[in-house]
Ligand SMILES: Cc1cc2nc3c(=O)[nH]c(=O)nc-3n(C[C@H](O)[C@H](O)[C@H](O)COP(=O)(O)OP(=O)(O)OC[C@H]3O[C@@H](n4cnc5c(N)ncnc54)[C@H](O)[C@@H]3O)c2cc1C
């Protein structure tokens with residue numbers, strides 16, 4: 001029998017970026033917030049002297065324990081899904097700060113086009129441009145409406161960047177100047193400029209200089225240590241919930257975090273949530289935390305899982321295309337890359353998670369799609385993350401991937417290989433979706449999520465186009481030999497890391513028939529449940545998601561406050 005705990009104003013399921021922002025915003029206003037987090041408490045001290053590639057990058061020390069909870073995967077509805085038992089295509093974090101601790105910090109705002117993709121596509125190309133089965137829909141909110149929330153996220157985290165020189169792109173003024181320009185980045189920028197494109201420094205959440213944010217939190221500058229993606233930052237230079245929003249929430253005295261606690265269900269009756277049921281994994285004891293508002297902030301996939309297992313919202317049916325929970329799962333295409341081999345050496349061991357430059361000339365609808373067989377596009381970028389020795393062994397095409405020849409080529413090309421890569425939008429389709437697996441269960445006996453996903457011709461054509469554009473830039477950069485990836489892509493391969501930019505499944509919109517949430521991230525079907533996160537994205541973009549996730553979290557915090565004052569649906 002679960003122990004009932006005293007009621008609080010707001011309970012959070014998961015204390016990562018979304019949970020942290022909501023906790024800070026609402027505790028500052030005097031509300032009591034309880035955060036239930038399945039992982040352990042993290043602090044900057046945990047990351048001192050932790051540059052251990054095997055432990056963090058290869059064995060994934062900071063990620064969810066797949067032996068207790070995972071997803072199952074299949075390429076299409078006719079197949080049987082099998083559990084994802086080893087980390088591959090994407091990684092999911094746990095512990096306070098969530099994936100926001102070991103992320104890279106490449107921080108963008110989705111484009112005005114992204115939020116109104118259906119209307120914009122129809123306006124420019126006509127309805128016939130949207131292929132059968134592609135589930136394009138507007139988000140129920142515009143870029144202009146979200147702009148003040150983007151500004152808040154940028155100021156809180158302290159983004160370092162420069163304005164995008166592409167005409168028609170939003171002109172954003174970042175709080176800090178861009179990161180350093182290394183020789184490799186300079187080479188990319190010069191080549192792209194010579195080709196008539198518009199290169200600029202990647203917006204970075206690794207600080208270019210010391211910074212004090214509007215909450216009075218001060219942090220020091222990035223040391224370009226190169227152990228950033230998949231690692232916590234020992235200097236506090238990388239924006240993460242642990243060094244920004246969580247201390248602010250704790251300082252108010254209104255925030256309590258309960259770690260090692262897995263939420264199994266959102267409890268609800270007569271269309272309203274009453275709280276959550278969770279298990280303390282150290283003792284196995286079950287608790288009920290009652291609350292006026294439940295915020296599901298458990299990362300895109302866990303958000304869907306929790307709603308489906310709680311029987312909240314109408315599950316999506318891929319045959320009829322009706323229902324909402326699990327709808328519009330989307331991903332990113334990152335296979336359109338060009339690896340260039342040079343005679344000269346670069347110092348690639350130094351770097352940072354979001355040190356790089358890019359062009360947006362082929363992202364969104366900045367280019368004409370009339371004669372193209374795909375919609376949307378990709379950013380084309382070079383990054384210098386720090387070439388960790390185990391992960392980086394670039395070899396030219398035709399060289400075996402084992403033995404003496406491999407070793408010789410890998411030693412010769414260490415510090416002499418650069419990559420230009422394209423990160424593109426994989427758009428939603430009626431038969432790419434998420435539901436509950438009928439066979440496999442997690443450690444508590446709850447069904448696992450089942451992902452049904454594969455690339456479509458749209459993705460393959462986009463990757464081919466971007467692979468060729470990446471190679472064009474690489475050629476201009478002067479590589480003596482170029483390996484192009486993405487020209488012929490088969491099935492989606494879940495075994496290789498691509499990006500933790502999974503989106504959709506609990507999407508926002510203006511119609512309860514085709515969306516789960518309104519523009520305040522409030523559930524249409526359960527007015528005191530808010531579900532911010534990338535699960536709310538109606539489709540994916542060529543940008544990384546967290547800038548937009550952060551803006552939506554600020555928007556949700558405002559909505560929750562309104563709801564606590566007035567009740568009812570806010571839209
Ligand atoms: C290696 C890596 C690199 C990345 N780099 C970038 C980047 O450069 N730019 C970018 O924009 N994005 C990046 N991301 C993505 C970014 O980390 C996420 O978009 C962001 O953290 C999402 O915030 P969130 O609050 O939704 O989820 P998270 O920050 O992951 O927080 C969710 C929290 O919920 C907890 N939780 C889950 N289920 C339960 C449950 N049932 N009960 C209790 N707690 C639960 C988890 O333990 C976790 O702490 C990266 C991700 C990874 C893994």
Ligand code: SF4
Nearest residue numbers: 206222223225228233
């Ligand atoms: S590269 Fe910079 S931001 Fe990243 S972990 Fe190292 S010091 Fe921190």
